[in-house]
Amino acid sequence: MALKTMTYNARGLQRQLSEIIDIIVENRVDVVLLTETHLREAHKPYIPGFTIHRKDRGTSGGGVAILVKNEIRHRQIMVPSSEMEIIGVQVNAGTRPVNFFSVYKPPDTKLDCDVLHDILSEPQVTVVAGDFNAKHTFWNCSGKNTAGTTLYKFIEANRHVHLSVPTEFTHFPDNGNSPSTLDLVLTNRGHKIARTRVLHSGSSDHLPVYFQVQQFPEIIFPEASLQYHLADWNLFRESLNDATSTAKPALTTDQDIDDAVEKFTSDIVSSLRISVPKKSTIIKPPVLPDEIKRLISTKNRVFVTQRV
Template identity: 25%
Template sequence: MNQFNMYKYNELQQQLNNGAAGLNETTIRAGYQIIEDWCWTYSRTELFNRWKQPHQKPDQTDYKLTILHYNIRNFYTNQCDLLEMIEKYKPAVISLNELSKQIPTEAIAKILFSYEVFKAEGTNTHGGAVIAIDKQLKPISVDCQQQPNIIAAAILVNNKSYNIISTYSSPTEKLPLPILSNVLQNSQANIVLGDFNAKNTTWGCTQTNQKGRELESWLKLNKLNIHNPAMITSLRSKTTIDLVISTVQEASVQCNQLPYNGSDHFPILAEFNDIILKHQQQYIQKINWNLYTIMLSILSSEIEYIAHESNMQPHEWFQMFQDFLSALRIRSTTWHPAKKTSAFAYRSHQNDD
């Protein structure tokens, strides 16, 4: 049965305290833990093997699908607000409407560099639709017959395919319901976001227009739910014309209006609580060289004492010391999330002219 040598622990801890000048609290606490490991009566071989296991690597956690929908009105004018929202809320999917003037997909992709960008042109100077999806989700394009103002992509989550569609319908144009219906047939799970300019008292508007009646009938036919009823999305009309729609149960989706008014539409952040994504965070190892150095100075004499007491041959001592150095280096290593370059590192210098 392994025992703990309290006398040795106090002795080594005092050595660490004596040499702790300039060390931060994290390093000192880690030193205490290494000394505690050392003072158990495991064989040194067993101890070194334990130290060589990846130490304190964070568990990969799951997270919910979040989607940011924003009628941005003018991409270049309001891109700073967009980037701030991405930095703060870290949506897996972004839906944009009304980009204003023709903007190359490559220009958008350069700014949203960690997203796969899919874009449809508009029918007027204020139109267009974009779907941008985190590249780690490996999205694929969905055929929308190259129609303007509607774009779609698909992702696979837990072996289930989800179509994600962004569409813009100007007040003077008909809703693209035939194309939407065709896209819906590709998957049993669909999420539709967009500025429909469709008003209906059913989703909290003060009046119902023709587009609202048509959309209501289409939603019932396709068994779709609106997740942001009575949420004011238009600053001009004070009504609900930007909609988050899906085949997902209403109670499992939470939508919030975000406090940005650079555009004349409020952004919407939708959280799909039942669509769970696997966390793809990458971690890198960093060696705490201050910890390694002080523990090497404290424990080297312990290694020499063991070699002397065990009558080790020189090659045996050398092998043990090599194992000790390798194990201590790993034990002095911590894991840190690999940081992506902040979206704020890039700013377009193009002017809206």
């Protein structure tokens, strides 16, 4: 089982929430690395079935977040201080945990190669993805900028770092400038990712980038709920009668009372198990109507055609 992952510059998580949920559901994404979330403290975005870890800028713009399926065992991890906006989580994957970092480098800041080196030199499999605002012809941009040149030199100097880019542009500026590829994926120790591709979805000026990490996450199975409306109460009554005695118990000490209560409770639970069916609690996020999906798809096709 591969970890299905997506990095996306949402340009506002709150206003894109329904579309992002739809993208997640349609592509069965497990981990989402978001940049430019534009969240404030008062914002409480909710994505059914997912835990959201966020690092807000505190002022306008920016912000990063990581969404992880509730059923995947994981924890947030500390990241070094940097001008870049970074948040990280570690996903349990057997004996080889995977570190995920969502990174946003604002246009007016320097690319922090020291931080990239530190997190990509960890012994765990590490995935660093996001909007680096770094342009270079090596990853299909029409030109180079300072951040792109710096990142290219960093990759060349660190052979354990692997760069993955989609074959299509990921950023289509609103001002009509040439499209470019700003949303990149870095991995360490030769751990290449698979199926990297652009998703033509969402209303941001960036397109989501989907990829798979070939690791097996540790799954937390959802608790099953008892379906009392389908219970066989006759079976429950018979089972409880067989398990309990009509004789008056000898309750002479506190321990006798505790033991009797514990046994009676155990008998009830055992009878419930065989007489009341269970159903796993699975949260299904809402999806956009088909007509809205078609309109978004049409908009993106027109958008890309006009910019290329």
